[in-house]
Amino acid sequence: GQQVMQIPQxxxxxxxxDFTTYCNSSTTLSNIQWYKQRPGGHPVFLIQLVKSGxxxxxxxxxxxxxxxxxxxxxxxxxxxxxxxxxxFCAGAPNDYKLSFGAGTTVTVRA
Amino acid sequence: NAGVTQTxxxxxxxxxxxxxxQCAQDMNHEYMSWYRxxxxxxxxxxxxxxxxxxxxxxxxxxxxxxxRSTTEDFPLRLLSAAPSQTSVxxxxxxxxxxxxxxxxxxxxxxxx
Numbered sequence: 001g002q003q004v005m006q007i008p009q010x011x012x013x014x015x016x017x018d019f020t021t022y023c024n025s026s027t028t029l030s031n032i033q034w035y036k037q038r039p040g041g042h043p044v045f046l047i048q049l050v051k052s053g054x055x056x057x058x059x060x061x062x063x064x065x066x067x068x069x070x071x072x073x074x075x076x077x078x079x080x081x082x083x084x085x086x087x088f089c090a091g092a093p094n095d096y097k098l099s100f101g102a103g104t105t106v107t108v109r110a
Numbered sequence: 111n112a113g114v115t116q117t118x119x120x121x122x123x124x125x126x127x128x129x130x131x132q133c134a135q136d137m138n139h140e141y142m143s144w145y146r147x148x149x150x151x152x153x154x155x156x157x158x159x160x161x162x163x164x165x166x167x168x169x170x171x172x173x174x175x176x177x178r179s180t181t182e183d184f185p186l187r188l189l190s191a192a193p194s195q196t197s198v199x200x201x202x203x204x205x206x207x208x209x210x211x212x213x214x215x216x217x218x219x220x221x222x
Contacts, residue, residue: 009150033210042200042213043153088152092208100145102152 003027004091006101013079014109021104023072023089032065032072033098035088043088081108112136116201116214123191123221131186131217133201139212141204142184143168144176146197147216153200159184160207191221 005024013019023032031050035043047056049065049072056063060083062075072091076083086103093099116133123129135142143158155168159178173195175187184203188195201214 006152030208035211042216043211045210045212048210090153090211098155098208098211100153102150 003093003099004089004101006089006104008104009102011104011106012109013083013106015079015081017079018075018077019079019106020073020075021087021089021106023074023091023101025070025091025093025099027093028069029091030069030094031092032069033090033092034063034072034074035090036085037088037103038085041085046087076106079106079108081110084108114201114203114212114214116199116217118217119215120218121220123188123219125191125193125221127191129188129191131188131199131201131219133184133186133214134182135184135201135203135212136182137203137212138181139203139205140181141207141209142178143202143211144174144184144186145200145202145213146170147200148197156186156199158207188219193221195219196221 007022033048034046037043047063053067054065060077064073086105088103090098090100114135140161144156145153154170157176159165162181165176199217202211204211
């Protein structure tokens, strides 16, 4: 079964608001990756975090890797309609078997 | 660069039929994999390969076969299609297992 849990499953956001999606693992991860899948599309790599406590930003997106390397978050500020889609986290434990979370599907109200 | 190319994009099968989903990558990646995506289930690993001639089972391998005769190609075979195999299938590649994954555009399969 899945080792990586992702919450919430669905996120309905008013345009302009902020939101956060969370990813939690039962085991320590060597790295965590985030992907975005637009409706009808395929997952596309966004970012990879490797270091404990690491924070990376991509414009309005902020990614964090927890100190214990068991959790991660994606925070989006000032949500836009272009942010619609499903965001997946994927964690690689020390054996490098990447495990995907179930994803957070984001819809935006204009 | 084409990246990861998979065909067909859409397919309807009858129960019991067999078929092959083709996948090719032109990035010289050692690691290739097949995932299926079902609503609420995320991406589940079917089979993977760490290099030519080497394949292994993922999380949901039953009903599927793979082979890796070349670095570029990694076809997925459905032996006897069942309605439970109705899904979206993604082929993917990366330089090594655990590294950034590049996905194909997906194959929508319906088994009736």
